[in-house]
Amino acid sequence: AQSVTQPDIHITVSEGASLELRCNYSYGATPYLFWYVQSPGQGLQLLLKYFSGDTLVQGIKGFEAEFKRSQSSFNLRKPSVHWSDAAEYFCALSGGYNKLIFGAGTRLAVHP
Amino acid sequence: EPEVTQTPSHQVTQMGQEVILRCVPISNHLYFYWYRQILGQKVEFLVSFYNNEISEKSEIFDDQFSVERPDGSNFTLKIRSTKLEDSAMYFCASRPRQGENTIYFGEGSWLTVV
Numbered sequence: 001a002q003s004v005t006q007p008d009i010h011i012t013v014s015e016g017a018s019l020e021l022r023c024n025y026s027y028g029a030t031p032y033l034f035w036y037v038q039s040p041g042q043g044l045q046l047l048l049k050y051f052s053g054d055t056l057v058q059g060i061k062g063f064e065a066e067f068k069r070s071q072s073s074f075n076l077r078k079p080s081v082h083w084s085d086a087a088e089y090f091c092a093l094s095g096g097y098n099k100l101i102f103g104a105g106t107r108l109a110v111h112p
Numbered sequence: 113e114p115e116v117t118q119t120p121s122h123q124v125t126q127m128g129q130e131v132i133l134r135c136v137p138i139s140n141h142l143y144f145y146w147y148r149q150i151l152g153q154k155v156e157f158l159v160s161f162y163n164n165e166i167s168e169k170s171e172i173f174d175d176q177f178s179v180e181r182p183d184g185s186n187f188t189l190k191i192r193s194t195k196l197e198d199s200a201m202y203f204c205a206s207r208p209r210q211g212e213n214t215i216y217f218g219e220g221s222w223l224t225v226v
Binding site for chain 1: 143154157215
């Protein structure tokens with residue numbers, strides 16, 4: 001079955017610290033993988049995506065993610081977090097041209 | 113930058129009432145979706161729509177729900193008789209064409225059923 005697991009429900013980091021949000025997936029082949037961010041009361045904004053090729057993908061707002069097939073992971077990283085990064089982050093996969101399957105989300109809090 | 117727009121941003125309705133949530137997908141996109149997010153929970157797929165018909169729907173999308181693309185620009189989600197458990201954020205989304213896998217989301221419509 002297709003699924004996405006985000007093991008960390010809530011993460012708190014200090015401003016300027018590095019960040020890594022974990023995402024593991026279950027899928028029979030190589031999926032299309034996405035990270036979306038949702039600020040409070042807002043919609044879902046696409047941060048980055050992986051379809052094929054280079055396993056390290058760059059996104060907006062200084063985020064990057066690395067696809068590791070051997071670990072079925074697609075972790076999101078940022079070298080230095082800003083207070084404005086406080087939001088909820090969703091990892092998602094698509095098996096083809098249709099629906100996205102989302103993880104439960106990780107809520108990021110940033111301490112000044 | 114083109115975006116998916118949704119109206120209303122927030123609606124409060126009484127249980128048993130019909131609700132229509134409206135969406136204008138990005139122009140020239142061909143695939144359309146509705147997702148929902150109950151407060152504090154994950155985003156769940158409801159339905160996908162292509163070529164004027166439903167291409168896939170989830171178990172959530174029962175007979176109380178329907179979708180329509182009435183005029184070539186709007187994409188609506190109708191809930192015939194709302195229940196308390198329908199309270200959620202409903203997201204509309206669209207995708208350009210076959211071969212392009214990125215799905216673009218609107219800002220969502222908060223539905224509160226009282």
